[in-house]
Amino acid sequence: MSFVAMLIGGNWVEAASGSRFAVTAPETGALLAEVPRAGATDVHRSVEAARQGFMDWYRLTPAQREAALLRAAEIVAAEGEQRFLDTLIDESGSAIRKARMEIAYTVDLLRTAAGESRRLYGETFPNDDPQRISMVVREPLGVVAVVSPYNAPLSLLAKMCAFPLAAGNSIVIKPSEETPLTALAFGRLLLDAGMPPATVNIVTGYGGECGAELVNHPDVRCIALTGSTATGIQVGQSALTKMRRMQLELGGKSAMLVLEDADPVHAAKIAAQGIFTHAGQICMANSRIVVANRVYDEFVQALKAEAESLHLGDLRDERTTYGPLINARAAEKVLEHIREAVSAGARLLTGGEILKGLVIKPTVLLEVPRDCAAWREESFGPVVSVVPAADLDEAIALANDSDYGLSASVLTNNLQWGLHAARRIKSGAVHIGMHAFQSNALAPIGGVGLSGVGRSGGHYSTEEFTEIKWISAEVGSLPV
Numbered sequence: 001m002s003f004v005a006m007l008i009g010g011n012w013v014e015a016a017s018g019s020r021f022a023v024t025a026p027e028t029g030a031l032l033a034e035v036p037r038a039g040a041t042d043v044h045r046s047v048e049a050a051r052q053g054f055m056d057w058y059r060l061t062p063a064q065r066e067a068a069l070l071r072a073a074e075i076v077a078a079e080g081e082q083r084f085l086d087t088l089i090d091e092s093g094s095a096i097r098k099a100r101m102e103i104a105y106t107v108d109l110l111r112t113a114a115g116e117s118r119r120l121y122g123e124t125f126p127n128d129d130p131q132r133i134s135m136v137v138r139e140p141l142g143v144v145a146v147v148s149p150y151n152a153p154l155s156l157l158a159k160m161c162a163f164p165l166a167a168g169n170s171i172v173i174k175p176s177e178e179t180p181l182t183a184l185a186f187g188r189l190l191l192d193a194g195m196p197p198a199t200v201n202i203v204t205g206y207g208g209e210c211g212a213e214l215v216n217h218p219d220v221r222c223i224a225l226t227g228s229t230a231t232g233i234q235v236g237q238s239a240l241t242k243m244r245r246m247q248l249e250l251g252g253k254s255a256m257l258v259l260e261d262a263d264p265v266h267a268a269k270i271a272a273q274g275i276f277t278h279a280g281q282i283c284m285a286n287s288r289i290v291v292a293n294r295v296y297d298e299f300v301q302a303l304k305a306e307a308e309s310l311h312l313g314d315l316r317d318e319r320t321t322y323g324p325l326i327n328a329r330a331a332e333k334v335l336e337h338i339r340e341a342v343s344a345g346a347r348l349l350t351g352g353e354i355l356k357g358l359v360i361k362p363t364v365l366l367e368v369p370r371d372c373a374a375w376r377e378e379s380f381g382p383v384v385s386v387v388p389a390a391d392l393d394e395a396i397a398l399a400n401d402s403d404y405g406l407s408a409s410v411l412t413n414n415l416q417w418g419l420h421a422a423r424r425i426k427s428g429a430v431h432i433g434m435h436a437f438q439s440n441a442l443a444p445i446g447g448v449g450l451s452g453v454g455r456s457g458g459h460y461s462t463e464e465f466t467e468i469k470w471i472s473a474e475v476g477s478l479p480v
């Protein structure tokens, strides 16, 4: 079986212990490669390398940092499919259209972050003492630990790395144990783009050992974690004991509101895209849909038809909407949420079972009791709960009946109603006339409640990954 080494200090290396773990394809179960199983020694070496790499990177001019990120973007624009497409399909079970979407978005993210290199703005402010001047300068933090999830292993990783790098930080990446090969290919890309070798380091390993070791390392100045809320709480608690900066992008249970003026058939099409893309393994997937009584029956029938018409074929088939869940544990969790809801009285409109392997049929649940996991918890699968609402107030109350708040959507042709709902829904984002799964490299992505802390994207990332410092100087009397 082939072996892919990890990246420390510009060198492709084994784990110090020599241990490895296997990466498998969710679609076929085939073994794809082995990668190092990094432990404490490897984490220590990678952080030490990043500490040294930090100065090599930060002492470059903003224009040089911008140029390196732009070179990375241009390589992906020219060779993205060659470098990433097969790995994304095989390793993360991405359908080809989703894999292409990630590659295209990666170009956009790298270009957008490149521009941020020049925008580490500070400011000055007035001082009552005329002999003094005060300024605020913005500085990078140092070593940032980037801990990434499996569901969008290229574009999310690109976002999580490109913005801290643009701000002048060095990074140590701990990718999901499910998708290390995509991360290692991304590391190769950054080296090919001419980044100083120790600026970007990658340790492959398990969350509880390699990840925990990394986020607790004393020389890590900031933790950027995208993952489940359970992991975020664990990592966040220990980060707080060391007063470490952290940016946590966690789980979601996004609501879509379909208001009474919406076209129910069109709304069902949008809703299906918002929940079934990548088998619902999207943090912003609209897994709860609240529909005005007036259009409820038509919407439900149209959503059933949409769900049953999806093509769930080979991942390399352009018609395929989605493929397998990432592993058997993830599939079992989704099926358990469905079983629990049905035994508590929910109506299974369609789906609810395995189609083949780890592929679960698109599933629509009606009348889900609101204490069920299918309503309260992130299923991270192709399952959606639909409930009726008598009016806008009730719809908003149902949307807010969640501990999460990552993204939401309102389908209406009445912008005033849409904006009214948008202001009252507790969520990091609300999209009107669209589904809840939206991206934009400049947008502040992040959530409220259990969906996380902080924002990423554009200048919002720059704020997360820099520290501001007040400098004042006694300058004698200045002419006024």
Ligand code: NAD
Pocket (backbone or CB within 6 Å): 147, 148, 149, 150, 151, 152, 156, 174, 175, 176, 177, 205, 206, 207, 208, 210, 211, 212, 213, 215, 226, 227, 228, 229, 230, 231, 232, 234, 235, 248, 249, 250, 251, 252, 282, 283, 284, 378, 380, 406, 445, 446, 447, 451, 452
């Ligand atoms: P996960 O929490 O299981 O793992 C995420 C990463 O954390 C992995 O690299 C894992 O190895 C690591 N990890 C696990 N335990 C750790 C520990 N104790 N210390 C340090 N690192 C540890 O999440 P996942 O299953 O890979 O990804 C799916 C989750 O990610 C979903 O909940 C989804 O909503 C969330 N997600 C959120 C966003 C967002 O923007 N908010 C985007 C994508 C995914």
